[in-house]
Amino acid sequence: MTDFAEENCRRFVSAHTALSSPPLVPEIALHLASEVMVLWHETELRRTAQAYALPDLPPPYWAFAWPGGSALARYVLDNPAIVASKRVLDFGSGSGLVAIAAAKSGAACVTAAEIDPLSRAAIALNAAANNVTIDLESRDIIGDVFSWDTILAGDMCYERPLAERLVTWLRQAAGSGARVLIGDPGRNYFPPHGTERLATYAVPTSRDLEDRDMRETSVYAVQPTR
Secondary structure (H helix, E strand, O other), X not given: OXXXXXXXXXXXXXXXOEEEOOOOOOOOOEEEOOOHHHHHHHHHOHHHHHHOOOOOOOOOHHHXXXXXXXXXXXXXXXXXXXXXXXXXXXEOOOOOHHXXXXXXXXXXXXXXXXXXXXXXXXXXXXXXXXXXOOEEEOOOOOOOOOOOOEEEEEOOOOOHXXXXXXXXXXXXXXXXOOEEEEXXXXXXXXXXXXXXXXXXXXEEOOOOOOOOOEEEXXXXXXXXXX
């Protein structure tokens, strides 16, 4: 992506969000949507994309603190030894919430993997707002050789094809010696076996995004493929 397109992505994120903190993670400030459905509708309008000289806009998953990511960020902040002095990957980073929690908890380096250019713009803005450094990875890295000590993934089991590919890869990573944690609020395609529940949180949510005001959300350690 050109510098011009990156700047337009940052302009779009800034124009459609306000800095605030997720209820479960008040230590971290994020550019979050204040009017959920307005932003969702805006990203579906081709003329909005054209106004910012951007391609068609994907759904704004980056503009919300989803329950899986919130629970995982809370767990990392409360258990900093998981990431301290480690090379950390936050897969499907979205807003960058989990990556920022890892950086604040003393990770040696943090990579946020995110294919959506608007998400990467949000992560860059959110990292700056929290005075941390996050490296950005724009490729689909599922299948890559593992170069991280700790891999974190929040709320990624909402679609079957992605969940199946991701969990297979994460189990391989666990077998290669990485510590792998998933935050999940009971999405349809979360693996029923091969994980160990570490903690559970009641995460406040929005009815614009979820079917309830609170979701019980757990953090799991992924076990190696056997």
